[in-house]
Amino acid sequence: MEKKKNRIKALLTPGEVAKRSGVAVSTLHFYETKGLIKSTRNSGNQRRYRRDVLRTVGIIKVAQRIGLPLSTVSDAFSTFSDDHTINKNDWKKLSSSWREELDNRIRMLIALRDQLDGCIGCGCLSGVDCPLRNPGDKLGANGTGARLLLDE
Template sequence: PGEVAKRSGVAVSALHFYESKGLITSIRNSGNQRRYKRDVLRYVAIIKIAQRIGIPLATIREAFGVLPEGHTLSAKEWKQLSSQWREELDRRIHTLVALRDELDGCIGCGCLS
């Protein structure tokens, strides 16, 4: 996991956490060390992107759950997945802009006192 952590830019503990949540998988070698398949780097990159935009781990797990074990996402699959997440991100942006505008309207009106 040290090499995967280094290449993916996440801590070893994060890899273990992702594994405990069913987001990635590993196999154990004879020395009981975790070994990850090559595609885990892509999955970790997707997890990082999704977390940055606020997608819950459960939602990420659901998205990964429909894929066969050890499957590498195609460009078409990534586009479909990211478009779903983009819709969620757009909703969040809309909500935040509305909250910001509401807050701006409250300045000086006395509703915050």
């Protein structure tokens, strides 16, 4: 019996990447359409990914977990060449810039939370006076009635 060698495959199938990264194959295809990851095609026209895609998918998942939009991730990745493997120094730069965005979001959420405390006693969510829904009656200038469901 011939002993199997521990060979590291240069390219991975979508199924292998999905299994190792914990995302669905359809998610990999979605990331690819957004330009976040890249694949090549084999002679049978099947997708194959470089091994470093596992690190890239991991970074995407971390970014999503902290609430960053994929457009922010895409912008960050656009600074790298297609054949670049993200390394420790790259991660420091990415996480530093994302930290600033996350800190800004935290400040905004704390301010919203503190404004919400003021509404608890009122309960009216007045269309004119509510500092959360319509600060300074900015919607009143557009006429009466509902104007929008969510702030832009």
